[in-house]
Amino acid sequence: MVDILHRIGVTSSPHDVYEALTTVDGLKSWWTEDVEGDSNTGGVIRFRFLPGGFDMEVLQTETDELVLWEVVDGPEEWVGTHIRFELKQEEGFTIVLFQHTGWKEPGEFMHHCSTKWATFLMSLKRLVETGTGEPAPHDVQISNWH
């Protein structure tokens, strides 16, 4: 098993970051504008992009501290993997420790998703700090795979 790991720091409260991760409006503002579903624990959130999308079951939330999703539908490489956002405060920043764990193989698509997650996490940071993120389809293009 191999994992994608990232860390960003946001100069806003853990609560502002938590809201961006646990409400449909928040998620629409930094990851993709096409989001539907139930963002409560046990709910399923459907994220759509031009080439396809992901359905996430919300496995666990701890207010202002943790959001954990399981991918229940989407690309074969993603199904069954877990996406975890852990929030904490440090030196005036809200630190987000991000993990996308349980990949079967470190293939080229995983390399792509790692870089793409970094740019979406920077979109999350920008959203919470400035009010404007860069969700799909306005996201930064990193390669021929978008």
Next chain:
Amino acid sequence: MVDILHRIGVTSSPHDVYEALTTVDGLKSWWTEDVEGDSNTGGVIRFRFLPGGFDMEVLQTETDELVLWEVVDGPEEWVGTHIRFELKQEEGFTIVLFQHTGWKEPGEFMHHCSTKWATFLMSLKRLVETGTGEPAPHDVQISNWH
């Protein structure tokens, strides 16, 4: 052992990307302005940042295809790890497959370095495509750890 993986695509030739990875001037233009040393195979390149730096031995280069470094001095977590840039052409893009391999533990510093590598690889892409990168100290701040 755990690894950092990334993939970007650059709309320039593999040769332009290779030059940015194998010349001191090129490296100065996307990673950090403070670079010295010998960028030929067997040479050691010294990269410096405000908080410290890294010394890389150039283990292997294959023109327009591969650059492989070993970290010979720097933070304890980095020493002995390998940094690999593999270049190939695909659909009008030069694809860079990036690996920073051989980390002993997936600690918080590794999460930070993964996100930071993504932003520096986007700096490399910008440099080769537009002529201007964002090397340190002009790099994007991602957190309290810079």
